[in-house]
Amino acid sequence: MSYPQDPPLAYSYLAGREVSTWSEESKRECxxxxxxxxxxxxxxxxxDGVAGSTDREERGIKGVRGEAAVLALRDEIAPVQTVEDNSLKRKRPSPQRRVEVTAPSPL
Known part of the structure; x- marks a missing residue:
């Protein structure tokens, strides 16, 4: 596979700067x-995977990469989940602002 001479860039919140979308940093962010x-x-x-499974798909990341990798992922996931939870709460309409939509009457 050949790489483009100037790969596209995207802002990485984990790195705090723009990174190549072909980089390991971008892969990790995704x-x-x-x-x-x-x-x-x-x-x-x-x-964590499914307990007792020997199937690679069901072993989870811990079964493939190990417990240290899962701990690192959990540390990186927690702040992202907090930001997403807060943004969802802001977007959710309050009960007072609900608008009732009615079907148009037939002609």
Whole structure:
């Protein structure tokens, strides 16, 4: 695979600067964003795996990369989840602002 001479850049919140979208930093940021978006039960299975499983897909990240990698991921995921939770709370309309939508009457 050949790499572009000037790969596109994207801002990395983990690195605090623009990074190449082809870099390991960008890859890590995408992984953290994906994991942070998972529901807690799915995140737990993805990180810790299914107990007693020998299947690579069900062993989770801990079964493949080890416990230290999972601890590092959890440390990086927590701040992202907090930011996402807060932004979702701000976007959610309050009960007083609900607008009732009615279907148009037939002609």
């Amino acid at each position: 992984e953290i964003a994906y994991l942070a978006g998972l529901a807690p039960p799915k995140l737990s299975v993805m990180l």
